[in-house]
Amino acid sequence: MDYDEFLPKLSQNYLEILNDEEYFDITIEVEIFQAILTYIYGGRLSLTKYDTPDILKILIAASELNLQELVIHLQSFLIQIKANWIERNFNLVYQTSFECDSFLDLQQFCRKLIIRQPEKIFNSPDFTSLPEKTLISLVQQDNLQMSEVQVWEHVLKWGIAKNPELSSDPSSYSDDEFNTLKDTIHRCIPFIKFLKFTPKEFLNKAYPYRKILPGELFDNLIAYFLDNDYNPNKRSEPQQVVKSSPKGINSKIITFQHAKLISKWIDRLRTMDELKNLYEFKLIFRGSRDGFSAEKFHKICDNQSRTVTVIKVKDSNEILGGYNPIKWDSRYSYNCYGTTRDSFIFSFVDKSNVRDYVLSRVKNEKQAMNYLPHHGPSFGPDDLVIYGGREHSFNNDHSYCKKMSYEKQIRETEEKFSVEEYEVFQIST
Incomplete structure (x- = not known):
């Protein structure tokens, strides 16, 4: 790819941000903001004119402004063109990769480098200045060549x-x-x-x-x-x-067996593969406890990343759900999508049969997450939409699943349904 040529034009409407009454406390250097404006208004950004540290700053700024298309391209540029620079400045890049959940490609590149050449990181002069979180992520890597x-x-x-x-x-x-x-x-x-x-x-x-x-x-x-x-x-x-021992899960909908299978899906493992990362499922939202309205959901879950949503369909044993690796957001009133290549949705026809499932990974990554403020946790334009609902129940029958941005239809019908209960978990190792 010619990184000097046109990058994809912006899909979000940033005039809406400028007119929004909410205050966004974002500090960006003048030169970096000029680069962002060049991209926003011209759809073009010549990366060869910037030093690599500045490209890293542009990446951070693009993430803060939710420019997911630009975030993806900048990560690709750094990995493919600036790999040697990343190795020489590993600690800076590695810490930066964990500042935002949308830097997944950069995180993965750094993890592979850790496994291949751990001595470059552990013996670097600034190793002892690493934050605790970063150190833990280093030492818990399997297959270190050390x-x-x-x-x-x-x-x-x-x-x-x-x-x-x-x-x-x-x-x-x-x-x-x-x-x-x-x-x-x-x-x-x-x-x-x-x-x-x-x-x-x-x-x-x-x-x-x-x-x-x-x-x-x-x-x-x-x-x-x-x-x-x-x-x-x-x-x-x-x-x-x-890591491979059972962890309790505080859920009215799923069991430990469901959580184990979802953990494999997150790591892109097959059903028969050995699970090395059994994630902890921390309950952060429950409809019957916190309220079923979209407003309640966004109040609690906005800006939370790496979340698994599970939904109990009313008057059935059916479970629906999805994984969102990036944060939830409800600041925009239309054309509101989050970009990620790692989200997926799923269904279990019968909650008692963990083997009878449909797994559907995102196909159109630019419309992976649905951020409409009157929706609860929703995926794609229509792939899994949980409508706003009333405060204490979902008796309005407005939720639905229609295949659009994901690989498969997760329900046999596109008819609308009611939600008896739904829960949102934040996952961690």
């Missing part, structure tokens, strides 16, 4: 650097100093695969820091390294066991 004890050493290095009063010699630590280090890295510890240490590595690298390990985990590890036939208590095993 030994597990090296990962542990880097986590310790990061934790000690966050507390300059700590020395690199744990034999000199007081109880308070151990507690300080424990408080700093305790969220990383569940992702360290201690069972992959050799006995010598455990003795030299983990045992001196035993006071920062959870008691039950440490006891199990001691028994494991002393007795090869010992089977550790799974509640205290490292991440690879914890």
Whole structure:
């Protein structure tokens, strides 16, 4: 693709933003905003005239202004043309990729780089300045081309650097100093695969820091390294066991089995594939609890990303739903769509039969998410539309499913239906 030529013209009406009474607190440098205006009014943006750091700033600004078409093209340009620059400035790019949920392509590129060349990240001068969230996302990667004890050493290095009063010699630590280090890295510890240490590595690298390990985990590890036939208590095993154990789900509609299958769909796995990321489903909205109106939904769920919606169809055992990796938004009154290539919708004909389902992934990514303010959680122009409804029920029979922007029709009929209950979950690992 010639990135110097025309980029797709804007699909959103930004005059509507300018006339909106809502105040948008967005700070953008003058030069960067000029680039955005060039794109908005000319449909053209010559990327070769900008330094790569400025292109990254344009990407952030485009996301803040919801210019999803431009976001997609800028990510593609950085990945295909500026890969070497990304490697040299990995920490900056990696942190930026998690500032917005629409930077999924950049996140995926960075994750692949982490797996192939983790030493470039862990040994970089600014490694210890990484935020905790970024460090966790690094250490929880599977298939790192680095030994597990090296990962542990880097986590310790990061934790000690966050507390300059700590020395690199744990034999000199007081109880308070151990507690300080424990408080700093305790969220990383569940992702360290201690069972992959050799006995010598455990003795030299983990045992001196035993006071920062959870008691039950440490006891199990001691028994494991002393007795090869010992089977550790799974509640205290490292991440690879914890991640695949059942997690409770607070739902009136779906079960753990549904959540497990949806987790596979999010990771684009087949039904028979092993699940490595069983996501936590955190309930953030329930119609019968929070109100069924579109206004209530948007008040709670707008700006929330990575959400799964499940819907119980009234007078049936049918379940409908969808996954939205980007944020919900209701600021616009028409032509309101969110752009993503990772959303999908689904249906279960009978909630008791998890094998009888229809999965439909987005086909027209520019109209993936429906942002009309009088709709509840809706996908595509008509693919899955939950109409506004009354405050306490959906007796108006105005919700419907008609195939348009997604691969498949998820219901056998296009007739309108009522919603008995619906829930929205935010997912996390």
